[in-house]
Amino acid sequence: MTGEAHTDSSLRQLSYAEAIREAMDIALAADERVILMGEDIGVYGGAFQVTGDLVHKYGEDRVMDTPISELGGAGVAVGAAMTGLRPVFEFQFSDFAALAMEQIVNQAAKVRFMLGGAASVPVVMRFPAGSGTGAAAQHSQSLEAWFGHVPGLKVVQPSTPEDAKGLLLAAIEDPDPVMIFEHKILYKMKGTVPDGHYTTPIGTAAVRRSGADLTIVATSLMVHKALEAAATLADEAVDAEVIDLRTVRPMDRDTVLASVRKTGRLLCVYEGVKTLGVGAEVSAMVAESDAFDFLDAPIVRLGGAESPIPYNPELEKAVVPQVPDILNAARQLAGGTV
Amino acid sequence: MADALHQPLQPKNGQENEPFAIRSYTPQQLKDALRKMYLIRRFEEGAEDSYMRGLIHGTMHLSIGQEASAVGACMALTDNDKITSTHRGHGHCVAKGADVSKMFAEFFGKESGYCKGRGGSMHIADVEKGNLGANGIVGGGLPIAVGAALSAKRLKTGAVTVCFFGDGANNEGAFHEALNMAAIWKLPVVFVCENNQYGMSTSTERSTAVTSIADRALAYAMPGSTVDGNDFSAVAEAVDTAVSRARDGQGPSLIESMTYRWRGHSKSDRNRYRTKDEISVWMKRDPIGRMAKLLRDHKIMSEDDIAALETEVEAEIAEAIKKARSGPDPLVSDATKYVYADAAA
Numbered sequence: 001m002t003g004e005a006h007t008d009s010s011l012r013q014l015s016y017a018e019a020i021r022e023a024m025d026i027a028l029a030a031d032e033r034v035i036l037m038g039e040d041i042g043v044y045g046g047a048f049q050v051t052g053d054l055v056h057k058y059g060e061d062r063v064m065d066t067p068i069s070e071l072g073g074a075g076v077a078v079g080a081a082m083t084g085l086r087p088v089f090e091f092q093f094s095d096f097a098a099l100a101m102e103q104i105v106n107q108a109a110k111v112r113f114m115l116g117g118a119a120s121v122p123v124v125m126r127f128p129a130g131s132g133t134g135a136a137a138q139h140s141q142s143l144e145a146w147f148g149h150v151p152g153l154k155v156v157q158p159s160t161p162e163d164a165k166g167l168l169l170a171a172i173e174d175p176d177p178v179m180i181f182e183h184k185i186l187y188k189m190k191g192t193v194p195d196g197h198y199t200t201p202i203g204t205a206a207v208r209r210s211g212a213d214l215t216i217v218a219t220s221l222m223v224h225k226a227l228e229a230a231a232t233l234a235d236e237a238v239d240a241e242v243i244d245l246r247t248v249r250p251m252d253r254d255t256v257l258a259s260v261r262k263t264g265r266l267l268c269v270y271e272g273v274k275t276l277g278v279g280a281e282v283s284a285m286v287a288e289s290d291a292f293d294f295l296d297a298p299i300v301r302l303g304g305a306e307s308p309i310p311y312n313p314e315l316e317k318a319v320v321p322q323v324p325d326i327l328n329a330a331r332q333l334a335g336g337t338v
Numbered sequence: 339m340a341d342a343l344h345q346p347l348q349p350k351n352g353q354e355n356e357p358f359a360i361r362s363y364t365p366q367q368l369k370d371a372l373r374k375m376y377l378i379r380r381f382e383e384g385a386e387d388s389y390m391r392g393l394i395h396g397t398m399h400l401s402i403g404q405e406a407s408a409v410g411a412c413m414a415l416t417d418n419d420k421i422t423s424t425h426r427g428h429g430h431c432v433a434k435g436a437d438v439s440k441m442f443a444e445f446f447g448k449e450s451g452y453c454k455g456r457g458g459s460m461h462i463a464d465v466e467k468g469n470l471g472a473n474g475i476v477g478g479g480l481p482i483a484v485g486a487a488l489s490a491k492r493l494k495t496g497a498v499t500v501c502f503f504g505d506g507a508n509n510e511g512a513f514h515e516a517l518n519m520a521a522i523w524k525l526p527v528v529f530v531c532e533n534n535q536y537g538m539s540t541s542t543e544r545s546t547a548v549t550s551i552a553d554r555a556l557a558y559a560m561p562g563s564t565v566d567g568n569d570f571s572a573v574a575e576a577v578d579t580a581v582s583r584a585r586d587g588q589g590p591s592l593i594e595s596m597t598y599r600w601r602g603h604s605k606s607d608r609n610r611y612r613t614k615d616e617i618s619v620w621m622k623r624d625p626i627g628r629m630a631k632l633l634r635d636h637k638i639m640s641e642d643d644i645a646a647l648e649t650e651v652e653a654e655i656a657e658a659i660k661k662a663r664s665g666p667d668p669l670v671s672d673a674t675k676y677v678y679a680d681a682a683a
Contacts, residue, residue, distance in 0.1 A: 035492065061492065067522065072481045072515025079485020082470060083420065084493050087485075102512070106475050107482065114461040115471060116454030117676040151677045175679035 012195065017050045017187040019161035020126075023168035024051065024088060026197050028058050031086060034172060036063045037077055038090030038126075047092045048128055048187050070099035074125065078108045078177075081123035086172055093139045094127030094181060097146075108177040109152030123178075124171045130183040130221055130271055131320055137308035140316075142272035144181045144219070148248040148281070154178045154202050155248040159223040161191035163246060166200025174202060181248075183221040183271075205252035207259070211241035214265035214334050217256055217282050219245045222269040222321060229326035238334045248278055256282060257291040264296040265333050271320045274303025300329050357632065358575035363413070365638045369647070371413065371570065372633060375405040375626050376651040378429040381438050382601075384655045385428065385445060385459070389605065393663070394445050398459040401429040403568075403600040406625030407532050408433040410573025411500055411595070414581040420468045420486045420499040422479030425460050426532075426599070427472030430502050436464040438655065442662035450665030456676060468497075476537070477510030479503060480529070484516045487525035487590075498526045498584045500577065506537025508551045517558040517592065524589035528580040531594045532567060538603045539611040555592035567595030568625040571632065598623070 014022065027034045036058075041051040042065040055063040066073040070091065077087040091097055097104065108121045131140035147155045154176055158164040164182065171178035208223060209230050218226040223244040230240040241259050245251070260266050266286055268279030279301040286292060286299060305319035353361045359368060382400045389398060401408065408429035412421070415434070423430040431441060436452070444451025445459055452464055463471035470486060473479045483501030490497040507513050508531060520527050531551050535542055548554060555562025561580070565572040573595055580591035598620035602609055609617075633639040639647070 033493070067515070067518060069515035069519060071512055072484070072519055075478075075481020075512060075516065076485040076488055076519055079422075079470070079482030080488045080492075081485070082482065083486045083489035084495075085485075085489045102475060102478065103481060107473075107478055111471070112679065113676045114453060114457040115463045115465065115676075116452070116456045118453065118463060118465045119470065120679055151674075154678075 012193060013190045014161050014193040015187065016161045016164050016182070016189050016191070017048060019165040019193045020050050020168055020182065021052050021054065022193070023165040023172075024054060025057070027086075027088070027169060027172045028054065028062060030197070033084060033086045034062070034088065035080070035085055036088050036090065037066050037073060039066055039068055039092045041065060041090050046090060048184060050187065051090065070096050071103060074100035075103040075107065077123050077125070078103050078111070078121055081121045082111060082119050086122055088124040088126065088172060090126045091128070094129035094143055095138050095141050097127060097143060104147070104153070104177070104179070105150050109150045112176065113152060120175045121177050122175050124168070124180065125177070126180045126182060128184050129181045130185060131309045131316055132185045132221070134311065134313060134316065136311040140309035142181070142220075142270070142304065144248050145272050145277045147179045148278065152177065153249060155181070156202055156246060157181045157220040157248060158246065159183070159186065159220050159244050161189065161193045163200050163206070165193055166198055167202065167246070169197060170199035170202050173199065178202065181220065185221050200246070203247045203250045203252055205246050205255040206244045207241065207255065208244050209240065209242040211239040211263065213239045213263055214267060214330060215241045215243060215256070215259040215263045216267045216269060216326070216330065217243045217245055217279070218269040219248070219278055220271065222271055225321065225323050226269050226326055228323050229330060232327055233330055236331070238330060240330060245278070245282070251281065251285065253285055256285065257289050260286050260291040261294045264294050266295065266299045267326070267329055267333055268299070268301045268303075269321050269326055270303050272304055273306060274301055275306060277303045279303050297333055300333050302326060302329055357571040358578070359571035359632065360636055362574070362578070368633055368638055371409050372626070372629050372639070372644075373647055373651060374409045374433055375570070375629055376648060377438060377654070378405045378408060378432045379626055380651050380655040381432055381441070382428060384442070384659055386601070388442070388445065388659065394459070395447060396458055397604045397606065398445070399426040399604050400601040401426045401599065403620065403625070404532060404534060404597045405429055406570040406629065407530070407567040407573055407595045407597050410570045411502070411530050411577045413574045414578040415468070415498065415500060417467055418495065419497050420470055420483070422470050422483040422486070422499065422501050423472040424479065424502055424504055424507070425472060425474055425476070426504065427462055427502070428459070431462050431464055431469055431472070434464060434469045435467040436469065439658035439661045442659050443665045446662055446665070447667065448662060448665035449668045450662070454676070455668045477503065477507040477512035480507065480512045480516035483527050484520045484525060487520065487527035488523065490526055491523070496585065498528065498581050500528045500530055500581070502530050502532060504537065505531060505533040505535065505542045505546065505551060507531075508554065509545055517554070517560070517590070520590040521558040521560050524587065526584035526587070527590045528577060528584055529590060529592045530577065531592065532597055533594050534597050534599045536603070536611065541611070550594065552592055552594040560590050560592055562592040562594070564594040564596060567597030568623045568628060570625060570629045597625075
């Protein structure tokens with residue numbers, strides 16, 4: 001059995017970064033229209049070594065280093081997407097999206113609509129996001145909610161290597177602009193990744209752990225923290241269901257509402273700033289639906305502090321939800337009825 | 339007509355001193371070019387009149403006075419070639435071959451308009467003819483044009499992209515980033531700056547450190563030239579040279595086309611930043627009058643031919659407005675259609 005496992009591709013382990021690279025490799029090999037663009041993605045291999053050695057396999061014409069011109073580079077990707085290419089544009093850090101918002105929000109998101117469907121923008125933008133690397137306030141943000149507020153964009157946050165590959169392949173094949181927020185802390189995380197081509201559907205959440213007592217809706221790195229908390233809670237006879245939202249826009253309403261109807265309790269855990277963040281939308285979605293009638297307690301949100309990300313490692317940890325925060329919130333939420 | 343213009347004619351003996359347009363184009367091509375210039379002028383007047391009558395919602399930016407720039411620049415292009423346009427983009431759209439009735443339908447918010455009534459004046463586009471769209475953001479089209487040129491190079495379509503923008507856009511970061519990338523990748527794109535002297539109310543003198551915007555080409559190692567944007571032949575010649583260079587794989591060029599808008603920036607403009615004298619000086623440099631004179635002087639069209647052409651264009655505009663007005667309105671239930679390819683998303 002162990003001998004078989006070694007060659008059984010269904011148990012093949014790749015890191016999150018390797019899984020993303022494999023998706024790009026598959027897309028580049030399958031479709032001449034696919035190109036990669038970004039800062040230092042060629043011989044350097046990308047700031048986080050995600051593109052790695054792809055430039056050696058596909059050449060500089062298809063794995064294009066751009067100048068440090070986020071606005072212009074994103075705009076070139078948009079124009080290329082409108083005219084037949086399938087660009088995958090890597091931002092070095094998601095924070096740098098602020099330099100390119102014009103092209104993303106005013107152009108990419110709106111071209112199809114403004115032109116009455118006469119053109120489309122099948123561009124993918126990849127954003128290394130999140131805190132935990134000591135990179136301080138301008139290299140650590142979780143900005144997915146900005147993009148989730150823009151009709152015309154699709155926004156995904158894979159939390160596992162398998163989904164990182166499947167969602168990227170789905171994004172490349174999608175006719176509309178897809179923004180992928182990849183958590184930097186996850187890049188080295190290993191997980192099972194199927195061989196070859198497959199897609200993970202955009203707009204579908206995944207139930208990572210089934211449970212009866214409370215629903216934890218989490219995104220990205222917070223999924224792993226929520227699962228860790230859920231394991232501890234299980235020892236305390238609290239049975240938490242953990243939902244990995246995976247897509248911020250369009251949000252998987254059905255999976256979230258079905259879970260809340262079952263458990264009657266909702267805890268949202270996300271790294272972005274709490275106010276007006278992803279969890280606010282999840283909460284409102286539940287509050288506006290029939291699932292509200294199933295709630296046995298007020299909804300609780302755990303999000304990032306109302307603060308930029310600090311440099312000091314202890315402070316950095318303090319401003320985003322950690323496992324003990326999730327445990328405390330879950331215990332209070334489940335308290336008295338379990 | 340544009341398809342035949344890919345290759346300019348070789349000058350005949352004795353024509354060396356004639357203007358480029360006379361040397362390079364057939365009489366029919368020149369008549370068609372003058373017709374398009376009239377069509378733009380009457381289109382803009384028809385749009386203005388429709389606006390006054392309350393048929394057009396919102397605002398618009400008229401290009402009256404800039405017709406030579408739009409038509410001259412598109413002479414070297416085929417339907418395979420692309421343009422990106424600006425908020426003052428009606429002329430570019432007509433010059434690239436659009437149906438004026440479908441343009442009016444768009445302005446009237448009709449389902450039968452180019453953008454199904456979702457875009458209006460500021461987003462007018464005609465993708466089938468290669469017009470990737472006007473743009474409500476100053477400088478927005480510049481990187482997009484470079485992207486279109488990147489596609490052409492990678493997919494070997496042979497297409498050249500002409501990127502129209504105004505003097506105002508030359509102070510946007512997007513201008514500098516786009517020109518730099520076009521140059522480092524030697525992409526087939528021609529940047530045509532229509533310098534009409536003002537970004538809304540602010541003159542280039544007050545907004546721009548260089549006297550000539552074409553000088554900025556030097557910073558991006560590409561040819562830069564300034565032409566009289568009200569001289570059809572001068573614009574056509576400069577863009578033709580740049581397009582040939584782009585098709586030959588030699589990369590981008592920057593052309594500054596000096597022109598003037600007779601009307602205000604938009605419908606809210608009270609013209610407080612320029613004098614009547616200045617406007618009247620520029621109106622004497624009317625690009626259409628100059629083109630008509632060129633054709634008369636070269637016996638390509640007579641006074642009567644030109645009068646007949648004007649009458650024909652006026653009738654075409656009147657008919658186009660009539661047809662556009664009778665088009666269907668979009669359904670309110672379809673208000674959010676076209677946000678995504680998959681309407682369910």
